[in-house]
Amino acid sequence: MASSVLELRALLERRFPDAVPVTYRSAGAVATGVAALDEVLPGGGFPRGRLAWWVPGGGATAVLRAACEAVVARGERAAWVDGAGVMGGEGWRPGPLLLRPAGGREALECAEELLRCGGFALVVVSGEEVGDGEGVRLSRAVREGGGAGVVLAGGVGMAPLRLVSRIPPNGYRWRRGPFGEPAEVEAAVVRVGVRALGVSAETEIVVPVVGHELRLCLEPGVVDRRGAGV
Amino acid sequence: MSYVCVWSPGWSTGGGPGCDPAVLLEVAPRVAAEERGVIWADARGLPAGRVAEAVLERVGDGSARAGVAGVPVVAEVAARGEGEEGRVRVVGAGGERAFLATKPLALLEPGDRLLALLEGVGVRLCGELAVLEREAVEVRFGAEGVRLWRLSRGDDPRRIFAPVPPERSHASLEFIDYVVTDPERLVFTANALLGSVTEALRRRGEHARRLVLTLSLANGGVWRRTLKPARPTASREAWLRLVRGELERLTLPDAVAGLGVEVEATEEAGVRQGDLFDRGFATAGAVEAALSRLIEGQGEVVVEPELTGHPLPERRARWAAVPLDPAVEGVRGAGGVVAEPRLTLQLLSSPLRVEVEAVERGDHRAPVRFRDRAGWRRVVTAAGPDRISGGWWEEPFAREYFRCITEDGGLFWLYRDGRRDDWYLHGWWD
Numbered sequence: 029m030a031s032s033v034l035e036l037r038a039l040l041e042r043r044f045p046d047a048v049p050v051t052y053r054s055a056g057a058v059a060t061g062v063a064a065l066d067e068v069l070p071g072g073g074f075p076r077g078r079l080a081w082w083v084p085g086g087g088a089t090a091v092l093r094a095a096c097e098a099v100v101a102r103g104e105r106a107a108w109v110d111g112a113g114v115m116g117g118e119g120w121r122p123g124p125l126l127l128r129p130a131g132g133r134e135a136l137e138c139a140e141e142l143l144r145c146g147g148f149a150l151v152v153v154s155g156e157e158v159g160d161g162e163g164v165r166l167s168r169a170v171r172e173g174g175g176a177g178v179v180l181a182g183g184v185g186m187a188p189l190r191l192v193s194r195i196p197p198n199g200y201r202w203r204r205g206p207f208g209e210p211a212e213v214e215a216a217v218v219r220v221g222v223r224a225l226g227v228s229a230e231t232e233i234v235v236p237v238v239g240h241e242l243r244l245c246l247e248p249g250v251v252d253r254r255g256a257g258v
Numbered sequence: 259m260s261y262v263c264v265w266s267p268g269w270s271t272g273g274g275p276g277c278d279p280a281v282l283l284e285v286a287p288r289v290a291a292e293e294r295g296v297i298w299a300d301a302r303g304l305p306a307g308r309v310a311e312a313v314l315e316r317v318g319d320g321s322a323r324a325g326v327a328g329v330p331v332v333a334e335v336a337a338r339g340e341g342e343e344g345r346v347r348v349v350g351a352g353g354e355r356a357f358l359a360t361k362p363l364a365l366l367e368p369g370d371r372l373l374a375l376l377e378g379v380g381v382r383l384c385g386e387l388a389v390l391e392r393e394a395v396e397v398r399f400g401a402e403g404v405r406l407w408r409l410s411r412g413d414d415p416r417r418i419f420a421p422v423p424p425e426r427s428h429a430s431l432e433f434i435d436y437v438v439t440d441p442e443r444l445v446f447t448a449n450a451l452l453g454s455v456t457e458a459l460r461r462r463g464e465h466a467r468r469l470v471l472t473l474s475l476a477n478g479g480v481w482r483r484t485l486k487p488a489r490p491t492a493s494r495e496a497w498l499r500l501v502r503g504e505l506e507r508l509t510l511p512d513a514v515a516g517l518g519v520e521v522e523a524t525e526e527a528g529v530r531q532g533d534l535f536d537r538g539f540a541t542a543g544a545v546e547a548a549l550s551r552l553i554e555g556q557g558e559v560v561v562e563p564e565l566t567g568h569p570l571p572e573r574r575a576r577w578a579a580v581p582l583d584p585a586v587e588g589v590r591g592a593g594g595v596v597a598e599p600r601l602t603l604q605l606l607s608s609p610l611r612v613e614v615e616a617v618e619r620g621d622h623r624a625p626v627r628f629r630d631r632a633g634w635r636r637v638v639t640a641a642g643p644d645r646i647s648g649g650w651w652e653e654p655f656a657r658e659y660f661r662c663i664t665e666d667g668g669l670f671w672l673y674r675d676g677r678r679d680d681w682y683l684h685g686w687w688d
Binding site for chain 2: 129216
């Protein structure tokens with residue numbers, strides 16, 4: 029009886045690899061480099077050969093971009109497919125490949141191609157709604173390639189590992205101005221929830237906030253104090 | 259042994275060879291005639307002695323003599339040499355310097371002044387000059403003396419015949435009895451032609467940088483396109499993908515009567531040195547192929563930011579294409595890397611106009627809620643304003659930026675356009 033159960037399990041794993049809990053797999057994981065998150069992720073990172081689905085709610089881009097940078101720093105390749113074209117130039121650090129395709133369909137094509145080629149340890153596709161059919165295609169591609177894929181999109185995706193992140197409104201740390209008013213956001217607490225079959229965990233990551241430097245005056249030596257009302 | 263030099267005493271006095279040098283092309287692939295009365299024939303890869311005899315036969319001058327050597331100056335001296343037996347003098351490879359050693363320097367045609375100077379110090383033969391040190395010759399006889407010294411040692415840098423560039427790989431097919439209007443059939447034909455072209459490239463160890471696709475039309479016209487892959491390649495699949503893409507977009511005025519492909523530019527196929535510590539090297543080929551496909555299909559999608567310093571945030575970064583080689587290269591990394599996540603600004607390339615409710619606060623109005631595509635969002639904290647203004651000479655702008663934390667925890671960047679009193683969502687931190 030026991031042997032038949034094992035055979036059935038092996039058959040199911042072969043036929044429906046995505047249906048197998050990530051905790052069963054031994055293909056290894058791509059560590060994010062964020063210790064608090066790696067501790068709660070099954071296997072210690074994003075599972076190789078599997079798709080992870082991250083529902084954005086604050087801090088997801090920061091953590092995933094840091095994970096891409098950590099992957100490159102470890103000597104592997106990582107790529108970010110920016111489907112919405114919102115990645116700010118000043119916040120991007122060299123290392124991972126950044127792809128800015130023209131539209132949503134092109135973004136999914138890019139992600140599928142990169143996942144399938146097998147040369148990338150981590151591929152993140154963001155800013156594009158991914159339907160069930162596209163999710164299946166990406167799952168197949170990531171399984172063929174053997175890397176880890178992360179879809180950063182809303183909705184309920186077909187993925188064995190799901191994450192959701194948010195920053196509570198009181199989770200921001202402010203630098204106060206001379207009159208006690210909030211002047212600059214210094215850091216934020218990102219809460220990340222991890223869900224997989226047999227796994228439900230949550231962690232908190234304190235993330236510094238990079239301000240956007242505004243050039244308040246165009247002419248050197250001329251102080252612009254006129255305000256916005258023209 | 260490759261150069262055949264033909265010379266006759268009569269030609270040096272201005273008569274020149276009596277025959278048309280073009281006749282000599284019957285026996286040698288390339289022929290050159292110099293005004294000073296010397297004929298050269300290229301005998302590389304041919305039995306040089308027999309070529310020389312055949313050339314002499316066609317020249318038709320009984321006093322003409324031929325010299326054969328691998329160095330032009332040696333062949334010429336052999337042809338001019340007096341007292342030699344026979345009309346053809348062959349100097350074997352490696353024996354050039356010894357052959358020249360006993361010849362008078364005058365055969366190398368130095369200037370009269372230099373020849374007199376050399377004779378003045380007792381140097382009359384090539385061998386006597388060749389044994390001297392270069393520095394000694396240069397100090398005493400200058401640059402002209404060094405040139406003669408090199409010739410006397412059988413060192414002749416002249417290139418009588420320039421190297422022949424190899425024929426560019428090409429293949430074509432004419433449809434004799436019919437014409438073609440179906441793109442799929444054209445792709446089928448192109449696939450076969452590309453097979454032979456890429457095979458030829460591989461045999462030569464080359465990659466094609468550009469390839470010209472030519473369609474001969476039934477009305478006599480010719481349609482031509484130059485195709486360029488993301489990187490030079492001899493891959494049939496890569497070129498077929500480009501040809502297919504071109505043919506799928508194609509609108510022609512008439513049916514196609516013939517199709518041809520020709521390599522326009524090539525480069526040597528390079529093989530990168532592997533690196534044991536580069537974990538990405540093993541998959542570099544697959545990554546390169548994948549990125550090439552994406553670039554060919556979607557244009558330059560692999561980019562990196564170039565910061566411009568423009569005062570408007572949406573124009574502060576320009577996206578520049580990343581060359582394929584750096585993108586493919588792996589990197590040496592160290593284990594145990596700790597990631598450092600940072601919330602950075604996600605910026606809309608075109609600010610999104612939003613509806614905002616604002617209240618008076620000091621000298622400005624601060625947002626208390628706004629509505630974007632997701633609906634109304636209540637603002638719990640609004641820091642600002644950060645004011646920017648400028649562009650008076652071209653496109654004036656005046657903005658008040660606010661960093662707004664909403665009740666669902668989002669950190670948004672809103673601004674009020676001071677010139678129109680409109681509100682915009684410019685980005686968010688994520």
